[in-house]
Amino acid sequence: MGEIVRFIPKSELERARLIAEARAIYDSIFPPAAPDRAPRGGEESVKT
Template structure:
């Protein structure tokens, strides 16, 4: 079968980038208290 290609608009890519940047900033101010070192949201798939 053929490969499915999902269109992601420029606005959606920018929204995802801003969310990732905000999470990184939040984690730098409030470090995660998870002793295993796993970050929250690792199971989310944004591809």
């Protein structure tokens, strides 16, 4: 009986949906770097 219901405005729901969609698109284009991935062919070992 002491339950509190929070009403979320449609604009806030839409904003969260758009952010999630944009993040999914970004991750599909630029996949998150795997921390255990070793550099290939001197990617990070280039010295000038």
